[in-house]
Amino acid sequence: xxxPVSEATVGRLPAYLRSLVExxxxxxxxVSSGHLAKLVGVNPATLRRDLSSLGITGTRGVGYDVKxxxxxxxxxxxxxxxxxxxxxxxxxxxxALANYQGLASRGFPxxxxxxxxEELVGTTIAGLTVQHGDRLxxxxxxxxxxxxVIATSVEAAQSVADQLVASGVTSIxxxxxxxxxxxxxxxxxxVDLATELQIxxxxxxxxxxxxxxxxxxLGED
Amino acid sequence: xxxPVSEATVGRLPAYLRSLVExxxxxxxxVSSGHLAKLVGVNPATLRRDLSSLGITGTRGVGYDVKxxxxxxxxxxxxxxxxxxxxxxxxxxxxALANYQGLASRGFPxxxxxxxxEELVGTTIAGLTVQHGDRLxxxxxxxxxxxxVIATSVEAAQSVADQLVASGVTSIxxxxxxxxxxxxxxxxxxVDLATELQIxxxxxxxxxxxxxxxxxxLGED
DNA sequence: TAGATTGTTAATCGATTAACAATC
DNA sequence: TAGATTGTTAATCGATTAACAATC
Numbered sequence: 415x416x417x418p419v420s421e422a423t424v425g426r427l428p429a430y431l432r433s434l435v436e437x438x439x440x441x442x443x444x445v446s447s448g449h450l451a452k453l454v455g456v457n458p459a460t461l462r463r464d465l466s467s468l469g470i471t472g473t474r475g476v477g478y479d480v481k482x483x484x485x486x487x488x489x490x491x492x493x494x495x496x497x498x499x500x501x502x503x504x505x506x507x508x509x510a511l512a513n514y515q516g517l518a519s520r521g522f523p524x525x526x527x528x529x530x531x532e533e534l535v536g537t538t539i540a541g542l543t544v545q546h547g548d549r550l551x552x553x554x555x556x557x558x559x560x561x562x563v564i565a566t567s568v569e570a571a572q573s574v575a576d577q578l579v580a581s582g583v584t585s586i587x588x589x590x591x592x593x594x595x596x597x598x599x600x601x602x603x604x605v606d607l608a609t610e611l612q613i614x615x616x617x618x619x620x621x622x623x624x625x626x627x628x629x630x631x632l633g634e635d
Numbered sequence: 636x637x638x639p640v641s642e643a644t645v646g647r648l649p650a651y652l653r654s655l656v657e658x659x660x661x662x663x664x665x666v667s668s669g670h671l672a673k674l675v676g677v678n679p680a681t682l683r684r685d686l687s688s689l690g691i692t693g694t695r696g697v698g699y700d701v702k703x704x705x706x707x708x709x710x711x712x713x714x715x716x717x718x719x720x721x722x723x724x725x726x727x728x729x730x731a732l733a734n735y736q737g738l739a740s741r742g743f744p745x746x747x748x749x750x751x752x753e754e755l756v757g758t759t760i761a762g763l764t765v766q767h768g769d770r771l772x773x774x775x776x777x778x779x780x781x782x783x784v785i786a787t788s789v790e791a792a793q794s795v796a797d798q799l800v801a802s803g804v805t806s807i808x809x810x811x812x813x814x815x816x817x818x819x820x821x822x823x824x825x826v827d828l829a830t831e832l833q834i835x836x837x838x839x840x841x842x843x844x845x846x847x848x849x850x851x852x853l854g855e856d
Numbered sequence: 857t858a859g860a861t862t863g864t865t866a867a868t869c870g871a872t873t874a875a876c877a878a879t880c
Numbered sequence: 881t882a883g884a885t886t887g888t889t890a891a892t893c894g895a896t897t898a899a900c901a902a903t904c
Binding site: 428429431432490492493497506510511513514515517522561587591592599603608609611616621622 | 646649650713714727734736738743781813820824832834835837838839842
């Protein structure tokens, strides 16, 4: 039944979707939780619980209808809709994002690009003229944009977030290291390369450390 | 004492480090778990448990020595070391990463760039000549590189991972949507924009669904 | 019906956090 | 000493998973 949908469940939905697309492509009509779970790499009970929490049902003794499941999860994830995006910051990262096709192809077309560097304002990147950051509120609100990407410096991030929120943005993808302070109705996802790298190097470090102290380097007194 | 270090703990270390750098910059000598926890946005008991699991101790009645804590966490995260990186895939994303200063400045300098597109091989990107993917094993092993970044298509990702691992790479940053199958001694972190966006749109979708079309962006424009 | 598989209850696991004795 | 704060135990919380009655 309708239990609240957990963050963990939401995080698994894209993986379910990928496997379902593949099954549908091979004209598989129905799939058991055991089979799909194996494809995705999760426990079957977890999968059934996830679907159940979304109100998506299968048929006992049979399994889940692939097309139906694909449709339902697509709807839940909104993959058939388009969400216009504003990218703030036209530095290396912002330019990369503007050129990267991955956003538009996933239903997140970039409609406008901002920067405060006078040298960048007015230039064209990936077919978009860079707008001045001073006009952010005006333009974002005017275009009715509800998704913002923050690709600025860490220092500017919070202020940019505030402006985006004030202009009607309710979803933010934050590429800076700092967590943002936003109202409850705004959802922020952080993609932090620096943190990922540091986590990688933690394990790297530990696994390549001289084997003698089993595990963590500790400061002995 | 020496409990195993959990994934959750490792994930918080970069945030601790950031706040400690800031405190050290302001010449703060010592900090309580309560104070640092507030800066980072975690529970003080969680912070103390994290540090304790790393063998890092404070002083009862006083707190933690900022410089000592900063040093210990830096060592644990290996931030003072350099890890040479190979980037595989010189498409939009690979080029963006090569130009992005964030990796090098965090101790992950990109030393070599690969692609299998004949038109890209031999061209120069961010000062690096793109090498042919056929030479991956040879070059990566020859340079003693241990960190690989996969910025290829999803289809190529597993094969690239296999080659990287065979060439001595033990840390992989994977920008494709699919999870990679690697040996236990190899650590993979996935940075998946598509998944992040789909999670964003799940919440976006849900929060704008019931209200009856108040500013739901469709693909007009 | 007989076999298969769901949907959910109950058990388990791991991580967070409150609480407090230890102790600076 | 008196107050402060750690380090850790025990309680709590949430998520995962085993198990199984329901039922196609």
